[in-house]
Amino acid sequence: MVVLMTHMFTRFNVLLVLAGTLAASTGASLATALQEKPQVVEIFVERFSFTPSEFRVKAGAPVEIRLRSDDTDHGFRIVGTDVNVTIPKRGKGGVTVTFVPPQPGRYVFECSKLCGAGHSFMRGTLIAE
Numbered sequence: 001m002v003v004l005m006t007h008m009f010t011r012f013n014v015l016l017v018l019a020g021t022l023a024a025s026t027g028a029s030l031a032t033a034l035q036e037k038p039q040v041v042e043i044f045v046e047r048f049s050f051t052p053s054e055f056r057v058k059a060g061a062p063v064e065i066r067l068r069s070d071d072t073d074h075g076f077r078i079v080g081t082d083v084n085v086t087i088p089k090r091g092k093g094g095v096t097v098t099f100v101p102p103q104p105g106r107y108v109f110e111c112s113k114l115c116g117a118g119h120s121f122m123r124g125t126l127i128a129e
């Protein structure tokens with residue numbers, strides 16, 4: 001699995017863009033998947049939620065997840081994968097992580113940085129189809 005991080009996006013609008021032409025086959029190799037234009041999801045993060053908290057992407061294809069906080073720093077971990085990044089506090093930019101769901105299914109994500117009383121409720125689901 002390949003994880004890429006940058007600190008470069010400037011807007012926190014919630015949107016889901018399916019970009020480019022994606023391979024229909026979920027059996028596409030990782031190398032093939034990485035040559036495709038990524039799907040992009042922007043997630044707005046605050047105590048104690050991710051918005052959207054559920055979204056659908058294509059299995060076997062890269063999804064670029066852009067995260068921005070409106071308060072303190074948070075974490076974003078996809079359970080069962082090596083994806084775990086820190087989302088900087090408001091005003092310090094965002095973080096982008098690229099993830100290739102290896103197979104169709106539900107991938108739970110959660111905050112990985114203790115951020116207050118509702119921290120354990122900060123969860124969501126990425127659905128790969």
Ligand SMILES: [Cu+2]
Binds near residue numbers: 113115116122
């Ligand atoms: Cu937290």
